[in-house]
Amino acid sequence: MNQSKLSIVDLTKRYAPGLDPAVDKLSMEVEEGHLVALLGPSGCGKTTTLRMVAGLMDPTAGSIIVDGRDITQTPVNKRGMGMVFQSYALFPHMDVAQNVAFGLQMRRVPPAEQSRRVAAALDMVKLGHLAKRKVRELSGGQQQRIALARALVVEPTLLLLDEPLSNLDAKLRETMRSEIRSIQQRTRATTLFVTHDQDEALDMADRIAVMNGGLIEQYDSPSVIYERPNTRFVADFIGQANFLTASVVADNGPTASGGATAGGASERNYTVDVDGLGRYGATGHPGFVGSTRELVVRPHRLRVSLEARGGEAGIAGTIVGVSYTGDTVGFSVRVGERTLQAQFMTSSAAVPRPGDSAYLSWNPSDAYLLPGNPEVAAA
């Protein structure tokens, strides 16, 4: 088996005895050359985890292994990492080239090689012409790139990014996102990236660790995180989601796509009874028959028809809200006690109005029974 670049084993951080741990027995493996996003709301422990990997914070328990070597006790200045801070943390009393050269000086790289590598790093972030500038003369985006060049010029064992885009305006953030990603792929730097922005994580990461309350709720590729969320928290945090309660009635065999679950068994098609609203198709892990679980359907995977057609009636509801944004149109559809969200690309067809009746249905493969959450009590 391929050895991981970074292994985190049972990492725990407790700020004070008696307090809930900020990071609770977290374990994960990061492959060489991958960009892994630690994603979660503030206070979920993602930054604490990153600072422990960097060595800026001592873990209460657990270990951090890089290239097969346990570095848990290695002091921060001997870990050979590169980090970009949220505030960029450029040294204000040095010019751009001196900032980038700092790590090379610490490694006693000969001056000639230093200037060659600094120039190469600045070219990589397309700011070679600013080498002699003072830090305070740079814009936020430029500072961000210099910080990236400074972290990468030392060819770090791991590149650590702590919310590096959160201080940039929305437009620049998009540009920097793809730029960081392309630099990361060119340098093949194994990267740990902390963010609270799901779009950033989905766009940039090879793998995403969704964190909540000091625990990893799910660690998977972006598409799996989105399509096959493990828990209600993940489904809710990544994108939009409708949640329904479903009693699993019958197993209809393996799915056509043959999607494999984490355990290796293939996914099954089920017939489920949704809140007494009728029987519909759904997908999930094997062995769910007879249980009651949460069912998640993304708003744009819901089909809405305005009249009941024979054969496929769907769940009857009333449109209570329409939000038209040009590219897409969203409906709030009231079904009994709950309101479901549906979303479509707009077409030239007439947009329904609030008060119209609507019938909701979905493809069985678009309705997913959450495996991570415990069974819910039957409605």
Next chain:
Amino acid sequence: MNEAPLFKPKFKIGKPLFGILVFILYVFLLAPLLVVVVTSFSSNQYLSFPPQGFTLKWYEVLPDESIFVNGMQVSLIVAVSVTLITLAIGVPAALALERFEFKGKGAVLSLFLSPLLVPSIVLALGLVLILSPLRLTNTYEGIIIGHVAITFPFVVRTTMMSLATTDTSCEAAARILGAGPWTVFRRITLPIIQPGVIAGGVIAFIVSFDEAVISLFVAQSGLPTLPVQVLRYVENSADAAVAALSVILILISLVVVVIVERVMGLRKAL
């Protein structure tokens, strides 16, 4: 849209009246200095005002007054030593208080700042009682110990202020890039807090150079500093040489401030 002023004065006193008020305040602050400067050039036989004629003779006699020359020498040695020693212990103390958590931090901080709250005459008396048995009265060591005690709080305060306003992630970034604790301090922290450190140093120098009470108690007979000599001189004679000397002292303080302002901006530092 006009922004409403944060503070609206109850009475509008008008521009000319306000100008006069400011002028009076300046006169109040600067008049004693002006009188001293004018007196130093006056040909009056004794220290008095107004002047009766112009002369430079008070400046001419200064280099021959050995007590002033000696006093100046003592004061400069003391002030320079005090500045260096206070910085050497004050900056690390500020660093410890601002960057590290430890038990009794609040108490230590209060202790460090307490010399500002104690009347210097009380401090001076206490110092004499301690220094006498140690045979440190009338020595440079004795005066320097006393002056370090009163200048230390200034250095701690200005340095802590600089530290509090800097982003600690610069230090973290340097550590990650491979710098050990001492390198981080020398290459990153110190240059960033330099304004506060220099401001503290300037204040320490001026306070020590000006200080009379402690110097008087600790080293009156053996090692009089310039302010002590001035005090003694005025007790015994009443000519205007002392005014000329005062002008020199003002100029020294001014030169220090101007140099610092030119080199790195004292206003930024303070």
